Amino acid sequence: MAKHLKQTDIGAIVDIIRGWPTDKISWEAICEASAKVIGNTPTRQTLNAHAAIKDAYTAKKTGLKVHGPRTAMPSSLVVAAQRIARLQTENDELKMRNDKLLEQFVKWQYNAYKHGLKEHQLNAELPRIDRERTEDAN
Known part of the structure; x- marks a missing residue:
């Protein structure tokens, strides 16, 4: 069951998205990675409801399409x-x-x-x- 996210949880999830290591990113993968940090698995809808998380996801997805993964x-x-x-x-x-x-x-x-x-x-x-x-x- 999804819970309401605290500001610290939102910040942690944004950091996860910003540091995403692979060239493929999806809401499901972010939910799984977030579970390790915040203690339970949030739903895609819960993550998408927060502007900071949604903006970080959109920016990362766009950056990966334009620049590819940055692992040099x-x-x-x-x-x-x-x-x-x-x-x-x-x-x-x-x-x-x-x-x-x-x-x-x-x-x-x-x-x-x-x-x-x-x-x-x-x-x-x-x-x-x-x-x-x-x-x-x-």
């Missing part, structure tokens, strides 16, 4: 250490950028509320650009 071994430990350091720096930069974007979003959210904008107005589609239309310069 570095030529030495020095090269591996340099790569890890570079990736950690990049990860830190992306986290800072994400924090700034979240802060900007909160400001926009407050200002939209303050000026009476409704959610459907903020989510309105962008106008379509008709590039074949010409206007008279008269």
Whole structure:
């Protein structure tokens, strides 16, 4: 029987998906791998109900289709250490950028509320650009 997942369980499952070792990934395989970490086997529907898990799965599946599995071994430990350091720096930069974007979003959210904008107005589609239309310069 499926249980509700805690935030720690969701984080652990996302980590499992991000570190998926093979070139084939499926919900069933993730459910089996998750059972070892969280103590019981969640259902596909339980996993799919959480946006973080669903996004990680979609990103991994797309990445595997585009890039294939990433199992290239570095030529030495020095090269591996340099790569890890570079990736950690990049990860830190992306986290800072994400924090700034979240802060900007909160400001926009407050200002939209303050000026009476409704959610459907903020989510309105962008106008379509008709590039074949010409206007008279008269």
